[in-house]
Amino acid sequence: MANSNIVALRGYFNNEACMKNLQAMLGQKAQGFATSVLSLVNNNSLLQNADPASIYSSAMVSASVDLPIQPSLGFAAIVPYGRVAQFQIMTRGLIQLAIRSGQYERITNAVVHKGELVKCDPFRDEYEFDATKRESDDV
Numbered sequence: 005m006a007n008s009n010i011v012a013l014r015g016y017f018n019n020e021a022c023m024k025n026l027q028a029m030l031g032q033k034a035q036g037f038a039t040s041v042l043s044l045v046n047n048n049s050l051l052q053n054a055d056p057a058s059i060y061s062s063a064m065v066s067a068s069v070d071l072p073i074q075p076s077l078g079f080a081a082i083v084p085y086g087r088v089a090q091f092q093i094m095t096r097g098l099i100q101l102a103i104r105s106g107q108y109e110r111i112t113n114a115v116v117h118k119g120e121l122v123k124c125d126p127f128r129d130e131y132e133f134d135a136t137k138r139e140s141d142d143v
Contacts, residue, residue: 012056013045022060029067035068044073044082054089062091071097091141118142 016022017038018057026034041063046052051059056090057121062082066073071080078096095113102108119139123132 007052009052009054009056010042010045013059014042017042018054026067029064030070034067037063040072041082042072042131048084050084051089053087054084055087056140058087058089062089065091069093069097069101071100115143 023034023038026038030037041059046057059082064074064079066082068082071081073080073091073095075081078094079100080094080097081092083092099111099113102111104139116133117135117138117140119137120133120135121131122134122137123130125131
């Protein structure tokens with residue numbers, strides 16, 4: 005069954021209309037993106053059992069926001085929930101979209117351990133941290 009799903013997914017990416025859609029979104033990166041989706045599915049037994057249409061749809065969402073779907077990169081992933089695959093944005097993807105928007109003066113993404121937050125004023129978006137005041141490794 006999984007093998008037939010991979011064949012069906014390849015059919016989506018070999019379809020001329022589907023590739024034109026990808027090329028419209030990604031330009032010259034379209035073929036590489038399609039290859040990365042197929043590689044992702046080939047290496048994930050849970051995705052191999054998911055509905056190929058849901059994988060393709062998730063891939064198109066990823067292409068539309070121009071985020072790579074390799075989970076190890078931390079931008080976005082295609083996650084199987086039973087037989088249905090869904091696009092899921094990850095931490096680095098959120099940061100990337102925020103940066104692209106041009107609406108933020110400063111973005112910080114860091115791990116803060118218990119005790120390191122010294123002062124917090126969420127109304128002024130002012131925070132003071134002191135790593136020397138760490139009480140434990142609890143985040």
